[in-house]
Amino acid sequence: MxxxxxxxxxxxxxxxxxxxxxxxxxAPTQIFVEAFAEFDVQVSIEEARGPMGMGKWDHIRTLCNLPPVAERYRKAFGRTPSDDDVTAIYQRFMPLQIEKIAEHxxxxxxxxxxxxxxxxxxxxxxxxxxxxxxxxxxxxxxxxxxxxxxxxxxxxxxxxxxxxxxxxxxxxxxxxxxxxxxxxxxxxxxxxxxxxxxxxxxxxxxxxxxxxxxxxxxxxxxxxxxxxxxxxxxxxxxxxxxxxxxxxxxxxxxxxxxxxxxxxxxxxxxxxxxx
Missing domain, CATH: 3.40.50.1000 (HAD superfamily/HAD-like)
Incomplete structure (x- = not known):
């Protein structure tokens, strides 16, 4: 052959x-903004779009690694986000995403x-x-x-x-x-x-x-x-x-x-x- x-x-x-x-x-970008907001952390649409295409947990981890986002998280919680924190945001992201997916x-x-x-x-x-x-x-x-x-x-x-x-x-x-x-x-x-x-x-x-x-x-x-x-x-x-x-x-x-x-x-x- x-x-x-x-x-x-x-x-x-x-x-x-x-x-x-x-x-x-x-659909995905707006929900990232909303999920972070529920933890009193501001993420812009532009920041949310940056890692687009990755799996959503990895996307959130990448956002949390951004120095400005990590600093906002530190101000809200007194620490930079750990993997457990990423998982908590992801778990809030999921129902929001399913709820809003039909809109887009x-x-x-x-x-x-x-x-x-x-x-x-x-x-x-x-x-x-x-x-x-x-x-x-x-x-x-x-x-x-x-x-x-x-x-x-x-x-x-x-x-x-x-x-x-x-x-x-x-x-x-x-x-x-x-x-x-x-x-x-x-x-x-x-x-x-x-x-x-x-x-x-x-x-x-x-x-x-x-x-x-x-x-x-x-x-x-x-x-x-x-x-x-x-x-x-x-x-x-x-x-x-x-x-x-x-x-x-x-x-x-x-x-x-x-x-x-x-x-x-x-x-x-x-x-x-x-x-």
């Missing part, structure tokens, strides 16, 4: 919030059409998220009511290590029966999500406008003037630079053109690991 590069993509592994649902990725469950415009096109080309649709399974089950249920059902879903607490580790993406490869990681494209709106795809050996596509980095509603995004939008794209491209995505696009609606280009590159013998 000999190794041959796959001739075309077999699967797209899609993130959830900011990629397929919840255009500005508001709308599908991103163009997502259903894009997914339908991918399926017509024979691609399977995997998915993963920084949400734990308890929250992910609710997200999946709401998405199904709106017409989106992925072929497989992996929550962050269903693997030993969540993003930026590659376990969730690779769990999709196994469950979907994909023969080669080079036949997969990972689509995400966060740096940890792109690193996950990179480390899994997949093609990676970063979303610049629909998710966490821009952090706007669809209506506000559409209302941006061309100069502001160009400046925002430039800023967001710089944010993603260290994770080395193979492609950057505005929203999932732009993915079919990328898939066509990847298929051409695969046909030429290129692989994502070599790019």
């Amino acid at each position: 000999s190794y041959n590069t796959p001739s075309q993509l077999q699967a797209a592994i899609l993130d959830w919030a900011g990629t397929v649902v919840d255009f500005g990725s508001f 469950s709308a599908l991103i415009p163009g997502a259903l059409d894009t997914i339908a096109q991918l399926r017509e080309q024979g691609l399977k649709i995997g998915s993963c998220s920084g949400y734990p399974k308890q929250v992910m089950d609710k997200v999946v249920q709401l998405a199904a009511k709106n017409g989106y059902v992925a072929d497989h879903v992996v929550a962050t607490d269903e693997v030993p290590n969540g993003r930026p580790w590659p376990a969730q993406a690779l769990a999709n490869v196994i469950a979907l029966g994909i023969e080669d990681v080079a036949a997969c494209v990972k689509v995400d709106d966060t740096v940890p999500g792109i690193l996950e795809g990179r480390r899994a050996g997949m093609w990676t596509v970063a979303l610049t406008c629909s998710g966490n980095a821009l952090g706007l509603s669809y209506e506000t995004y559409r209302a941006l003037d061309s100069e502001t939008l160009a400046n925002e794209r430039k800023r967001i491209h710089a944010l993603f630079a260290s994770s080395r995505p193979h492609y950057l696009i505005d929203t999932l609606a732009d993915l079919p053109q990328v898939v066509a280009d990847i298929n051409q590159r695969l046909a030429r013998g290129e692989t994502p690991q070599g790019c």
Whole structure:
């Protein structure tokens, strides 16, 4: 037997919030702010967005490690936050998240059409998220009511290590029966999500406008003037630079053109690991 590069993509592994649902990725960010507030610790939306894409316990731990947040916690409790404190915040975060998730469950415009096109080309649709399974089950249920059902879903607490580790993406490869990681494209709106795809050996596509980095509603995004939008794209491209995505696009609606280009590159013998 000999190794041959796959001739075309077999699967797209899609993130959830900011990629397929919840255009500005508001559901997780606002709840972080509210959860910390219940402990009398102020966290801004901008701070909450920083570690987005990680598992939620790890996200809270990363926020608590920020010197300004750690100092606010010290002023409130007389100590910097321990892992037990992180767990206490996480335990408050969870019911708040489940309660509010429906408020930001709308599908991103163009997502259903894009997914339908991918399926017509024979691609399977995997998915993963920084949400734990308890929250992910609710997200999946709401998405199904709106017409989106992925072929497989992996929550962050269903693997030993969540993003930026590659376990969730690779769990999709196994469950979907994909023969080669080079036949997969990972689509995400966060740096940890792109690193996950990179480390899994997949093609990676970063979303610049629909998710966490821009952090706007669809209506506000559409209302941006061309100069502001160009400046925002430039800023967001710089944010993603260290994770080395193979492609950057505005929203999932732009993915079919990328898939066509990847298929051409695969046909030429290129692989994502070599790019």
